[in-house]
């Protein structure tokens with residue numbers, strides 16, 4: 001008997017038929033003699049609707065109240081799924097995040113899981129029940145409900161799998177697995193049978209549709225994560241610790257191309273070139289919970305002032321600008337320019353480590369495609385370029401071809 005955690009995303013539980021489909025799939029795992037805990041997201045589109053609804057009564061909804069409201073989306077899907085299972089004759093029980101023992105810090109809207117107390121779930125499993133848990137939510141030390149950030153149900157699922165010592169965490173979604181590039185953009189993108197945590201973390205951070213924190217947790221607790229479709233019966237992608245036993249030629253290849261189309265750039269011109277200026281700029285942004293990605297600082301010719309550019313998501317741009325505005329005199333800054341029309345494209349592969357030539361090849365491919373590079377960042381196994389959003393999909397196609405990912409692997 002194995003213990004599995006399955007997670008179904010919003011598109012997999014978007015209507016009654018789909019919920020019954022998920023119920024049947026879970027029931028089949030139970031029928032095979034396994035224990036199963038299922039984490040679900042809100043029915044597709046619900047979280048966005050709840051956010052819009054909040055905005056109809058308040059321009060800037062109170063964070064505690066907003067999280068409490070958003071948590072109701074998942075309560076709808078877990079209860080319906082449990083009812084569907086019960087009407088198929090199975091003993092199912094739904095649990096909210098707090099009931100399931102998920103504890104978080106008190107950062108509303110982006111809470112981090114501090115601890116999982118799996119007692120209640122274990123008791124229900126021991127009683128032979130199918131346990132359905134609300135994703136994306138937890139409880140603060142003061143007993144208030146938090147949410148984990150958009151797409152956070154993946155992280156709930158992996159956290160539960162780690163706490164319960166599950167054999168595997170399956171993430172069922174509307175794509176068949178992890179691809180060498182978004183298959184909606186690149187027609188001949190291929191599905192990877194497996195990918196290591198490190199590469200997957202970079203791909204997720206660079207836009208592949210998984211909550212990056214779930215991959216971090218998977219790596220930290222060594223939980224194998226299997227990503228597959230809830231609609232088609234096809235083999236998905238296993239994310240796990242890969243010992244590098246790949247063939248030599250495969251190892252030096254790029255693993256995948258990712259992109260993010262919601263990038264905005266802020267440039268603060270003419271800030272004083274002295275210690276403390278970067279800290280003075282980025283501390284308030286981080287306190288406001290704004291995630292800053294690429295940062296570039298230049299030294300000006302006269303060595304007295306400098307320009308600092310950084311990127312945030314387009315969603316965070318208005319807030320970032322509001323945080324920066326009052327800093328003007330303290331930092332002696334000049335003009336602040338922003339551009340909300342950007343995207344990032346990234347090339348990821350552990351084979352790039354200690355191997356020169358990947359960056360220049362990427363820049364050449366983009367140049368030959370007439371694509372201008374605005375900013376560049378790298379990690380050991382990733383190179384990202386900030387480019388114009390309307391060229392992002394073309395860039396993904398060119399890079400997929402240029403790095404020979406379209407050849408059979």
Ligand code: ASP
Pocket residue numbers: 009010041042047048073135136149150151152153154
């Ligand atoms: N329902 C939440 C969202 O839309 C959480 C999730 O889908 O994982 O972001």
Ligand code: MG
Pocket residue numbers: 009010041151
């Ligand atoms: Mg989702």
